[in-house]
Amino acid sequence: MAEERLKSATRILTQRGILIAFILFMVGFSVVSDRFMTADNLQAVFRQAAIIGVMALGVTLVVICGNLDLSVGSLLSLSTVLVVDLHDKIGPISAIAVTLLVALAVGAVNGLLVGVARLNSLIVTLGMLSAIQGLTLIYTGGQNVDIQNQDTTWFAIFGRGAILGVPTQILIFVVLAVVMHVVLAHTPFGRRVYASGGNPTAAVFSGIRRGRVVLATYMTSAFCTGIAAIILGSRVMGSQNNVGQGYELLVLSAVILGGTSLLGGSGSIAKTVIGVLILGFIQNGLLLLGFAYYVQWLVTWVVIILAVWLDIAAKRGRMFSPFA
C-alpha cells in the first residue's frame, strides 16, 4: 500500500514536474525578495512575457503538428520594421493590415514548402530565417526606423496602453491564448493538428488532408508573430532591423519547457503558457536578486534539460537512457 502510494507520488512528481518547479520558483523568489510578489512586479513580468508568449502560442501549433518554425525571429524583425515604417506613411490601420498580410504570406510559403512539397521543416524555416532577415535589411537599407509623433498616435494602445486597467498586451496574450486553446482542444481542426503530428501516415489514411493542416499551423504561427510585432512596435515606437534575432530559439525554449514534445502529437496551449511564464519569472526573479541579466541563460540551460529529462524519464519509466 505504502509502496503504491510512493509510486503514484513519484508519478505525479514527474508528470506534473514542471508545474511543481514553477510553484517552487514562485515561492522561493517571494521568500528571498520582498519585491517579487507585488502586483506591480507580476504585471511587469506578464508584460515582458507577452511578446514571446504570443509567438509561442503559434509555434506550439506548429510543433504539435510535428514541425519546427525557426523563421519567427526574422519574421518578428520584418513585421516590426514594416508596421513602424508604414505607420507614418499610410496610417496605423493600413500599416497593421499590410503587416499582418505580409506575415500571413510568409506563413503560407513555409506551409506550402513543408506541407505540400514535404520538405524538412527545420531546413525550410532555417532558409526562411536567413531570407527574411535579408529582406528586412534590404527594405530598411540597413537603417533603423521609428515613428515621428509618438505622443499623439492611438497606435500606442497596443504596447503602452491599458483597457479597463489591464495593459493591452496582457489582454491580447490572454485572449489569444484562450481562443487558441479552444481551437486546439475543442474543434475538429485541433484534433487534426494532433493527429497529423502524432502519426502522419495514419492521419492521411483517415482522410485528413495533412498539407492543409500544416499550412494552417504555419499561417497561424506567422499571424501570431505579426501580432507580437504590433505589440513590440507600439511599445518601442521604433525598430532595429534585427530586433527579433534569437527569438526563434527563445520561443522554442518556452514551448519545450512547457512540455510540448518536439516529436509532435502532444502538448497544449496551457503547457506553453506555463513555459512562457517560467522563463519570464526566472528572468525577473534573478534580476530582482541582483544577478546580471546573462545569469538567467545559465539557469535556463539547466531548467530546460531537467524539465525535458524528467518528462522523458517518466514516460520510459527509468531515469537513465537505455543507450549502452
Added chain:
Amino acid sequence: MNRTLRWLSRNPIWGFILLIFVFFSLANPFFFDLQNFENILVQTSTIGLIALGMTLVMINGNIDLSVGGIVALSASLVVDIQGWEIFAGWGDWQLVPAVAAALLAGVALGALNGLIVWWTGVDAFIVTLGAMLGIRGIVFVYTKEQSFYATNFAFSDFGSSNIGPLPTLAVVFLVCALLVHWLLSQTVHGRNTYAVGGNRQAAVNAGIRIGPHMMVNFIILGFLAALAGMTLASQMGASTPTLGQDYELWVITAVVLGGTKLTGGAGNIVGTLGGVLAIGILRNGMNLMQVPAFYVLVILGVILIAVLFLDRQLNRKGQEGYRL
C-alpha cells in the same frame, strides 16, 4: 559522362559551385585571381572547421546548436589567458597555456553535451538548444561583457602568416578536413558513425556502444569549434563576447548544402567542403561586385531550400506526390 551527371545529380552543390565560379569569373575581373582564392579559403576556414565536426554529429543523427558559444568562449580564453601576469615572463610560451585552456574548454563542453545526450536520452536538438543559451551565459560571466585584446604579437601574426605559398589558416583547415575525411571513410569509428545514424536500433544490436560513440563525435566537434574560435581571434587580434552568434545556422546551412541528411546516416566531408565553399565563394564574389551583404542572406536562404527541393526531385523514390 553519364557517371558525371549521376554524381552531379546526387551532389547538386558542386554544379552550383561551378555555376557561380564561372559567373563571378566572367562578371568581375578581380575574382579569378590566386590571391583572391587564398582569401576565400581563409574566410571559409572558420565556418569550415566547425562544419567538419558538425558533419560527424549530423551523420550520427544528432545536431549541435551550441557551437557559436564554444567559438566565443575559446576566443575569449585564448586572448585573455595569454595576457595573464603569471605568464608574463614566458615570452611566446605564454601561448601554450592559453591555447591549451581554449581547446580544453571546447573538448569539455562537447563532452558535456555528449554526456547529457547519452545519459538522459533527451534529443540532441533540445540539449544543445539549452547549451546554446547556457554557454553564452558562461562567456558573459567569464568576460563580464568585455572584449579582450591580444597582447602577444606572435598570436596575431599567426592569423595572417603563410606556410609556403598558402595562408596558415587555410592549411590548418585543409589538414583538418583530410583528417576528418580519413576518420569518416577509413576507420571503424567512421563506419559506426554511419551505422548509428542510419539505424540506431540496428547499431545497438550490432554491439556498437552508441552512447560513448556519439559523445566522441560531440567532443570532436567541440574541439574543432574551439579551434575555429582561436583562428578567428588570431585574425582579429581580439575577442568579443558575442563572437560566433548565428554560426550554428551558417554551419548547419553549409553541411546541409553539402548533402548531409538531417535524419542521419548519409553525408560526407567532400560534400561539406562543397557546402562551405559555396557559401564562401558567394560571399566573396558578391562582396567584390559590391552587392550589399543583405542580398547574400536572401540568396543563401533560397538556395538552401532549392537544394533541398532539387534533392527531393532527383532522388525521390516511393514518396507521396504533391497534394494540398
